Amino acid sequence: MPSLRALTALAVLVSTALLAPPAQAATTAETSAATTYRGEGDQVLRIRATTKPGIMKITHDGEGYFSVWTLKSNGKENDLLVSAGELYKGTVAYNTSASGSTAALKISADGVWTVQLLPFSKARSWSITTRGSGDDVLRLAKTSVGLRTLRIRHTGEGYFSVWAVNANGRLHDLLVSETDAYSGSVPLPAGTRYAVVKASGPWSIVRR
Known part of the structure; x- marks a missing residue:
């Protein structure tokens, strides 16, 4: 027959387990609320x-x-x-x-x-030809290497810019900074993983 001391210790353990909130549930709720x-x-x-x-x-x-x-x-x-x-x-x-x-x-x-x-890993996939309208962030599958170019068009009436961003999420190079419509080709800097687009209208980027 269990001793009184053993029964007391068991009761304490059971009550602690019942009162403590589940760790996984608390983490999930916190993450969801902060997103x-x-x-x-x-x-x-x-x-x-x-x-x-x-x-x-x-x-x-x-x-x-x-x-x-x-x-x-x-x-x-x-x-x-x-x-x-x-x-x-x-x-x-x-x-x-x-x-x-x-x-x-x-x-x-x-x-x-x-x-x-x-x-940053949740940014939109940057395909060979990518189109959009307004502000967006694009993600390459791999960091760029070698000589590549971008054919960029913008048909909006306001400010338009494209920044190259490295794999750490830091601004790398300002590729385009124009007002109103734009059409041109620029180099894609080696080490680019993302592009940040600021636009007031439709745009397209073609990688070559």
Whole structure:
């Protein structure tokens, strides 16, 4: 027959197991809550402070000006990720420079918005011919080597730029920086893994 001491120890173990939350469930809930944010109007959205580069998929359904700034831990503005009128839907990169550090997002909006934080590895696959409209981030299957070129077109009426980004998510080379429509060929720098496109209209990139 078990001793009183043994029975007491068993009771303590059982009660501890029943009261403790499942570790896996807690981790899953925390990750899910920190990935996608939804809101309406102006807001300062606090996130887990990080210097790691990543991407954000952002939407806005409103009739007025919409912007998203990253804020450092001291509250200072760091990078202007989005500056658009009315409706917006696009993918942008953050923490891509050596000074990149994000502790919050300052959102100016008059409608509902969503922000989804993702790693660079979740960027859209960069095929031989890639087309899009507006802001986007593209991902090569492998880091570029040797001499390659890009044939780039943009038919929008606002600012247009294309940045090459290395495998660590850091800005590598500014390939295009123009206002309004653009058409031309540029070298694809060796060491490129991603491309960050800022656009106000339709664009296409053909790798050669």
